[in-house]
Amino acid sequence: MKKIVLLLTITATLFVVGCDKEDFLDQPLQGRETLDDFLSNPDNLEGFVNGLYRKVNGEKWWMVNFQRQINDMATDDNWAGNTAQPRPDIFGIAQYNVFAGSTYFNAFWEHNYIGITRVNIALDNLPESPISEDLKRRFTGEAQFLRAFFYFELVRNFGGVPIVTTYSELFDPSINDKTRATVAEVYALIEDDLEDAINGLPEKSEYAAEDLGRATKGAAQALLAKVYLFQEKWAEAQAMAKTVMDSGEYSLEPDFADIYKVGNANGVESIFGVEFVSNPNLVDVGGYLPQTNGSRGDGGWGWGSPTSDLENAFLSEGDNIRLRSTIIKHGEPVFGDPDVTEFDGKPTENKSGRTNRKYYLPKAERPANYVQGQLPGHVLYLRLADVILMHAEAAFFNGDETSAKNSLKLVRDRVGLSTNMSLTGSALRDAIWKERRLELALEQHRLYDLRRQKINGVPRIALILGPNGTFVKYNTEVSTDPFETTNLKESQDSGVLFDPSIHLLWPIPPEEIQASRGNLEQNPGY
Template identity: 30%
Template structure:
């Protein structure tokens, strides 16, 4: 637990320095620098908000949106292949040969606890708050959402894990694993608080675009109940989002995943990122880069195509099985899968073959070409070093509609379920009435399969598929049919990182089969 205490000291010190520098400017309405110190940092609105912003910033970290996120959500599933021939970590997820010592386990597990630790620092500082009460509640609600998000990733991945809600004393004791039920209860409580005190999306000022909202909390809670097959509660929270009239499906499916589609009408929650010319790491860390492909783009200054080395090395390639899953004419296939020779949405970049890759398919949702600022000034789209300017879409309104459809069908309301399922299909078909006809069956099993199919093709390559087939109880059947080494009863959970088992002298126990 030393890491959490160190994290608090580092965060407070860094945030104090940031506020100290900004106070040297012309922010005369803020507390004078002489009255602000690390000891009373969280007593101010500036300090508390900076604290919760530290949690937001960690959402962009490699541990949370980089290869651990992609490998667990896509590469382990039937939707994706590793792509790169030389990336051992992604191949281990594809072949289910990972172990407690695999690097991505440590990244994914420890990364959630860093996020939780940052949220806990803010939550545990509530007694120090001496600013306006409504803002106090909002900041606490944002921090509790972050804590719930971290624990949601942990419990769906590892089962029961140590439950840490306060900053532990450094007395040498280790915290054992809580039960999954205890972790789910904490998630529920945190998100109920967030729903109560967060604003709706429309109630935020433009300056607060990207902060978590009441809709985001409801969406995450609906997803949390989906993993427990509590369909009455899934229906409740999904319908609260729908009835809020805060969100609509974006008319252009492909456009959702471009720069112009960031924070669009169907964005319920996404990780905010921007490219910094000074390199101060305000972008995501390799999320889109690792999904990109080599490409060439038309350079108007030179009047020719030149190689673009900023689009990654092709990890996370759409599988043949996913390609075959699309119905004839479904435009989402071309919006999701980029082939060698394709011109990307900027009209300039062309996908070319990368010799390090298997196959010729790439995740188009993850390929962000060079883009232009309106004056033909090139700004790198890809690139590592936590400076990738692309937002990560975590919850879309289409997902909410499909959660509602699934819950309504399971709750014996098939006619209502069809309304939301067909809304998603209608947006996908666009102006072409000859494709993606409305689903009409009210048979429970048939409609369930139709909804599961729609989730696959609508949300493909968005890091949902593996978790979906796990909760549906279909992982062994689907993955073994493709020759993957998924073992029922073992791979339903990931292994606890061996370093954590060893460091706690076995107080944190290992999952079965590892």
């Protein structure tokens, strides 16, 4: 852990609190005593807690969320896509020719730890804060939820990581002697934080309209269900997911297309996400996804292009409702945007001529200057359909096939697809997994699902990628897709280098290992 992270955290946090604190910013930092004194002011403390959320998505396109997008590129759902700007650092991760020192790994690690540091500062200061007990309990729950979120991001990307739970530890000379906790230890901390957060947070319906988007009891429960799922604690995952489903706080959007409709970040299905706004008077309050994912023929950068393999998965189910709200294809109309009758996917500069519809901004919703950092929209990290499918999967592995099928049916009914209620065994399991792919496509879940899901003990990703992987064989031996097979500036055998003995985790950033004086051990193979 680098002590420079501490300085970055304090500096960024004080900026977030507000421009009206210039008199404080003009004073020299004098360590913890000055910070504690600053946070003893209730207004400053509230601004500090609000600022914790900024690290969920990163302030810039490359800090956190682009690594999540690259993760999707490293699956069968996405190509890297942009063939006009070959970037070895991006293509390398997407194609498993991984450079351990990638800027994106470094930024992802560092900004999650900055988020953790900010949370620890808040938790250290909240017990003695002169605010109401109700507000103290809520702020504490928000902070605990966010620390769990940050550690979950770290553990499922890098494996066991150093655990730091107090701000004081960062002043301890032994901080550089920190070693990696085990995966089990990290998950234990996450579970503890989420259990505490559940007890301290209000339900979504108990928040005032201006506070929607904050962490809620339901968000903590949903994240805990996912944490259980990742550890194959099937009974616990099933029970916790069912608690969210039965809470009455959430419901499926009647129209699938409305989930990512601009202005619907806090819709009936939303459990936890980040909303972006367009305001030229503020810096980086808008999103980047419409631009980083957008077609190069439409003002975007062309990264993360949906594959024909993903499109075929929708077609095989007759699932036009979700397909049209997930993938835009070159030369076709854009569903929900009457201003575009023939989309320019620019296949000469895009591997698949396809674009992510979920993050696409219809022409009427765009600011006059279509620039990064000023785009409206949202990204959802937890929504009800995800929880229902978690319940289905956990119920299946918990031996409760009836509940698994009932939950599967709930999600399919929304988009008018029938459910074979006689499914059982591996056929039911595969149907649940396929439903997760279709329902949550391009929402940054696929890599994590493929790594954790196993068939006879083998992670599914090892059956899909690698020299004998089904996705690699489809692209090199079967596919006749007119876009993918003609634009070979991105290799058609993407994923062939995947090695399950290495690539189930990403590498620890080498600069972190160096800063730890070698106490942090690198993941095998890097």
